[in-house]
Amino acid sequence: MxxxxxxxxxxxxxxxxxxxxxxxxxxxxxxxxxxxxxxxxxxxxxxxxxxxxxxxxxxxxxxxxxxxxxxxxxxxxxxxxxxxxxxxxxxxxxxxHAAGRHPDLSPDSDDLAPVAETVAAFQRLPSSAVPNRSISARWSRLPVWRQYAQAPPPDLDPWEAEHLPRLVEMEAAAHELVDGNALLHTDLQPGNFLIEDGEVTVIDWAWASRGAAWVDPAFMVIRLMAAGHSPGSAESWASQIPAWREAPTTAVTAFAATVLGLWAHKTRSAAARPHSAQLTAVARVWARHRVEAA
The missing domain is CATH 3.30.200.20 (Phosphorylase Kinase; domain 1)
Structure with missing residues (x-):
């Protein structure tokens, strides 16, 4: 409260x-x-x-x-x-005080380009401020798919149930694949961007962590899909960012699978927020897209 x-x-x-x-x-x-x-x-x-x-x-x-x-x-x-x-x-x-409006991330929005430029700037940030906060450590503490394999929840999505062994395998590898030395925001969403006179400000760095530079663009892919992009369109937007272009395909797919598990788990928990189910559904579409293409 x-x-x-x-x-x-x-x-x-x-x-x-x-x-x-x-x-x-x-x-x-x-x-x-x-x-x-x-x-x-x-x-x-x-x-x-x-x-x-x-x-x-x-x-x-x-x-x-x-x-x-x-x-x-x-x-x-x-x-x-x-x-x-x-x-x-x-x-x-x-x-x-930072003035501005939250960006429109829908397809064809004029806000997409300046937001991409801002996210691209993250890879040049030092990580020395968060030496003990890594996304790898965060993820390794909650192996959702492994837990679900041992005790599947009754409402487990049919696609997730069918691919559970593969999801467990990717989750086990993900915490090493997201490791790196870039300073990440890890909570990029429209509410944490402000645009004023063409300039973009990023707020709320509470979840800042150390990790691979492509991780923030990967989180943005899900947010773009939630704003109406197809998986291909969202990934095309991310391809403007050098760190994303250098990301191993297997690492991004493992990321998508792991985020789906983490968000599905949160949706089932007391910590769920009104938008949790919708974001989990979007994450499922992206994970399915990548897993089935692998």
Missing amino acids: RHEWDALPQSVRTAVEQQCGLVLKAEIPEMGCSSEFSATLQLQHGRVFCKGIRADNAAAWMHRNEAAVNPLLPRGLAPRLLWHLEVDGWLMLGFE
């Missing part, structure tokens, strides 16, 4: 105002659910974006992760972290 500004402890609000000035109004965004508090703070002189979480929350690591990564991100690619503080059990981060 997200807190309103006035519901935060007075000590926390005072500490924030000591950093940025008197808060006149707090506007809660429609999107975003990983923070217990997030808002654009209207100040006497300008605006800042603030997010916060209780320090003992299991998700607090994401806020610490974003605070560590932000200083290494090029100016213009992501809003600058202005300050972060911990007070009375709350971890609070204050960022430059």
